[in-house]
Ligand SMILES: *[C@@H]1O[C@H](CO)[C@@H](O)[C@H](O)[C@H]1NC(C)=O
């Protein structure tokens with residue numbers, strides 16, 4: 654009885670130790686997790702407005718997944734004609750004279766990133782800036798562009814792209830310095846979040862287990878209640894001190910069936926409701942454990 658009770662309370666806590674082991678495993682497996690680091694690109698945009706040279710620096714882009722991480726600079730050049738996606742392999746770029754290095758500013762869509770980056774590279778661009786679809790605000794993501802030459806490719810938001818496009822369309826000479834920004838590891842935040850959720854759940858579970866084992870559960874409470882009732886019932890049973898001449902002392906009478914000893918004068922005996930009697934010191938522990946008369950099995954709690 655006691656054993657099964659112990660087993661029952663320890664089962665949920667072995668679940669928690671299993672959870673703990675799983676968390677440790679998760680921590681150890683973190684470096685192998687999928688999810689790439691994202692490198693932001695700082696764009697230092699410089700152009701002339703009237704007599705003034707305006708220069709603005711912002712962390713407004715992200716490097717493509719297959720782009721080398723290096724600084725590149727040059728005049729910003731648009732594809733010729735109305736189509737800005739540079740998907741046509743014959744796309745020309747209107748390079749300003751005197752610019753020794755230039756960066757192609759291309760719209761997303763129409764063909765793969767790899768395709769448009771290669772078109773610009775073939776025309777001699779030092780880097781490619783691709784701006785996102787209309788309606789995406791300043792959202793960016795790291796592009797996938799396998800099989801491109803060793804050329805820097807960054808993505809910028811649609812709003813930023815359109816801003817530059819309008820300037821260049823108006824004939825403003827814009828130069829950009831692309832610099833490597835900071836690293837972002839999206840998987841770190843995700844996994845760390847996940848892990849901490851997991852850890853707090855585990856800790857909560859362990860605390861719950863500790864609380865549970867410190868609290869007597871209904872089973873132990875009931876056992877204690879029964880024990881108290883038995884003690885009370887025993888206390889209510891009649892006691893007698895044997896004296897010389899009592900018939901219980903007759904040598905022909907039975908011995909105490911619990912200790913097999915004979916009854917002697919001055920012995921304290923307890924008389925059960927079934928009229929059977931025994932040494933008090935013998936019968937009390939027996940009754941606590943069995944609750945029945947050792948002779949006739951009558952239950953002391955019933956009466
Ligand atoms: C941006 O580029 C311009 C021109 O090269 C330079 O003068 C300026 O210091 C740069 N700005 C920053 C913040 O690096």
Ligand SMILES: *[C@@H]1O[C@H](CO)[C@@H](O)[C@H](O)[C@H]1NC(C)=O
Pocket residue numbers: 733734741743744745
């Ligand atoms: C690019 O220029 C070449 C030579 O001037 C011309 O043949 C070609 O059609 C142009 N490409 C586009 C897409 O306009």
